[in-house]
Amino acid sequence: MVLAALVLFPLMGIVSWLFFRASPGTSNKWVRIYNTFSFLLALGLIVFDAWTLRTTMGADVGWWPVVASLRGISIWVGILIISGLVRNYLLFRSRQ
Numbered sequence: 652m653v654l655a656a657l658v659l660f661p662l663m664g665i666v667s668w669l670f671f672r673a674s675p676g677t678s679n680k681w682v683r684i685y686n687t688f689s690f691l692l693a694l695g696l697i698v699f700d701a702w703t704l705r706t707t708m709g710a711d712v713g714w715w716p717v718v719a720s721l722r723g724i725s726i727w728v729g730i731l732i733i734s735g736l737v738r739n740y741l742l743f744r745s746r747q
Contacts, residue, residue, distance in 0.1 A: 652717060659724040670731045675743045682743055689734035696730065697723040 670689075674682055701719040708715045 655721055662728055663724050666728045666731050670735045675739060685738055693727050693730035697726050700726060
């Protein structure tokens with residue numbers, strides 16, 4: 652779990668930085684709305700997953716915060732990568 656944390660924490664920082672840095676245009680209102688929606692979607696899924704994990708975990712119930720944080724980081728990274736790709740290549744791509 653230590654190795655997973657050592658890999659996931661920097662990956663979370665890099666993906667978060669790239670998501671907001673590679674935005675096609677921060678002056679566009681719709682891009683800001685999409686970024687906010689993606690951010691809130693990721694947070695909502697993390698909270699839902701942590702709650703589900705807490706209520707369904709069996710014998711290792713004491714480890715739920717550790718497992719939930721690692722799963723939360725994975726969800727965060729996955730949602731931001733997918734929504735960043737959709738934003739840049741499908742919804743708000745340049746029309747050149």
